[in-house]
Amino acid sequence: MDLIQTTSNGLRAIHLNSAVIITVVSFVLYYRKNIRIIIKTLPRDLKFLSRAICIFVNVVKMMLNRDTLITLFENIVKKNPDKIIYYFQDTSWTAKELNLYSNKIARIFQKRGYKKGDVVAFLCYNRPEYVGIWLGLGKIGVITALINTNLKSQSLSHCVNVAKCKGFIFLSDFIKEVNDIRESLSPEIEYIVYGSGEFENAAFKLDELLQITEGDVLGPDSPVIKPRDKMLYIYTSGTTGLPKAAIMSHQKLIFIGIGLLKMFSLKSDDIIYNSLPMYHTSGGLLSILPSLIGGISVVIRVKFSASNYFPDCIKYKCTIGQYIGEMCRYILAVPTSKDNSNHCVRMFMGNGVKPDVWKLFNERFKIPVLYELYGSTEGNSNIVNFDNTPGAVGFKPSLIPASLFPISIIKYDEKTDTPIRNKEGFCIRCRPNESGMCIGSIKNDPIRRFDGYVDKNDTNKKIIYNVFKKGDLAFLSGDILYMDELGYFYFKDRTGDTFRWKGENVSTIEIEMVVQKLINFKDCTVYGVQVGNLEGRAGMIAIADTNNEVDLDILAKGLDKNLPSFARPLFVRILPEIKITGTYKIVKTELKKEGFNVNIVNDKLYFKDPVKGFIPITKGLYNDIINGVIKV
Known part of the structure; x- marks a missing residue:
């Protein structure tokens, strides 16, 4: 009897151990990819979490002290x-x-x-x-x-x-x-x-x-x-x-x-x-x-002066430099000198530098660390890339579930300018490498609070409701990003009526208001177009003018008088009509895609020469602009 009982207990133990082994193996096989990612990103994540906790503790301490x-x-x-x-x-x-x-x-x-x-x-x-x-x-x-x-x-x-x-x-x-x-x-x-x-x-x-x-x-x-x-x-x-x-x-x-x-x-x-x-x-x-x-x-x-940047850093023994993407490119254009390595700069921080520009910049100036930031003045969706991963603007620690991380990328319909929602009415998180809108969860704390703008209507336009559950709120950044499987975020584009040029955000509506007065309120639209490999987008105007009534000289002078240099459009396209949707919204997608490419656009195209004003774009001029022979 004892032998039977012992055998029975042994069999139960074997079955139990087998079940545990099968469960563990199944878990490992199912989550093997996540485990691999967690192990690979663990040093990065632990470094970030230790600093994040330090920030949180200090901020809470100061809030308790009522510090300002x-x-x-x-x-x-x-x-x-x-x-x-x-x-x-x-x-x-x-x-x-x-x-x-x-x-x-x-x-x-x-x-x-x-x-x-x-x-x-x-x-x-x-x-x-x-x-x-x-x-x-x-x-x-x-x-x-x-x-x-x-x-x-x-x-x-x-x-x-x-x-x-x-x-x-x-x-x-x-x-x-x-x-x-x-x-x-x-x-x-x-x-x-x-x-x-x-x-x-x-x-x-x-x-x-x-x-x-x-x-x-x-x-x-x-x-x-x-x-x-x-x-x-x-x-x-x-x-x-x-x-x-x-x-x-x-x-x-x-x-x-x-x-x-x-x-x-x-x-x-x-x-x-x-x-x-x-x-x-x-x-x-x-x-x-x-x-x-x-x-x-x-x-x-x-x-800012590109030629004086590193000489100044040497003069004052600076250890930290600031940049926007364009600045790095301008500094690279300065002829090589002894100042390339004869400095004390140990770190650069800023936003907007392209991976290829940073690589060249780092090779020439030998700066150990670049902190690429992403965020907005008014927003709460701010992140940072502090491990020199090329092109990344920040990351989500793999140890933290997506539901607990304050920043998310959701599926977004750019045609309707609204988030895509599931059958329950909630937003849908993008999968790895899938582009979507970057949002920041709004909470009533110093880190995730959203104070918005002076104009309450503008503030309300940047908030979306019932994001992932009923009653929650999020800040709508207006930026399209994607995240890879390691949690790194990459900036892709901006939505809405804003583009970035010369380190400044440019509002197309603001420019259109100026342009319309100068062209006697003809139909027009303003958008940003890519110029070769330059950062940002240059301004371009599309004008509906079938009878050649627009005076381009008046337009050029008016732009110079009424707009800051970074906001003045460089290109003009004269076309028979401007397409609109059924809800009377201007269709810019095709215009942005075609840009000022004289090889595919049959309409009249013009380039704003700093001396002559708007001049026709020929194939030769187009190639010179694209290849950087003509500086813009």
Whole structure:
């Protein structure tokens, strides 16, 4: 009997062990691909997760302390007042000097009656005072709207009006541009001139008041600043329409700053080189926030210069460079010199560089690390590629399920400009290597919060509802991406009415409004076209003109007068009619595909010569443009 019982127990054990083995083997066989991917990406993912946790802990700590960008900068001043924060030309600014300057700005505007929640437009070139002015205004709760220095006419007045600005600070270099739009602005707005030069309607000259104002600690009557209070408006074209004022709260600025410091492992002795415009997120935040939160030194240059980029880095002993894709190409075009390797730059950070350009750039300048960023000023779908994977703009750790990762790529119908949904009405995640719309899950926390724009209607257009379950929300980026099986994200294209050229987002609607006035409101459409291997898309206009009534000379001069250089279309196509859909939407797909290719387009094509204006495109001219013989 005992023998039978023992045998029975043995058989059950064998069956149990066999079942376990079969289950494990089946699991391994079924998930072998995922296991292989997890093992392959484990070093990358662990590195990312350790830094992400560090960012999260620091952000939560600061939120619990009710910290603002102001209090964090004041901590830097207390700890190291004599640390050089900014280098500019042959001068330098310490943390203490920047603090005193910003205090003066706060006192001046406080005495002028500016209060928490008021908005001031600011139009100025790069310089340390740029930060000092918006930092000082922020100390009394005044929001600064950072204006693109390339704007003029309608675009400029729109940016000031949409933010409901009480004041308008502008460098005296822009007196003409401001005077041209004065009648289109509110009659109550105060004009504040910064620098030499006279403006007839100026409320006061900032330089004069700065000389007689004390920069000591602000008085007890200063307002209480909270983490969710608005600090800046940074304009972005988004995907449609005129520039939109994106809201930048203290909370969001802190998250960006801490993210840069921790994710990129910035050191106290690092020196960042910044020649990007400070009205943009790249030049105005990515280098500036580490200086205000971490005390990192920054070299500020008024404007980007390809020939001076690395000589400046050598002069100031910079360790970190910033870029946009076009900049790397411009720098590569500079003749080879000893500066190619005689520098201290250990890291480049930015966005938009093509894999082939980065390879050539790295081979020539021997920079160990490139951090390619992806995101938008207003958005919450921000990622980074920090392991030099060519072409990738970021990644999703393989250890994290797609449902828990805040960024997703969903199937999207570009014809209807809407997400594709399943029979239950929810969005569908794209499979590996399948292109779709990038979205960011919206939650009420510093990392995934979406503050949107000043205009609530614009904000609502960027939110989609009931994404993967009932009641959830997501930010609609307007960008088409795809993700490979290792979790790397790759940028493919933009949807909507925006394209990118010369490092700037260009709104086709904004250009069309200008063009239509110049061509007596004939049917027209504007779109971006590929030019050889250049980054971005150049502007092109298609005009319906059967009777040859359009004066191209007037068009060329009007574009120069009313649009910034990066937004001026380079090509024109004259055609009998412009196709529209049944819902009266212009069909641009075929126009974009054909571009200005004289070999396949039978319509008249023109190229905007910088001297002669629009000239006919011949096969020879087309080849010269495509091959880079003619620079655009």
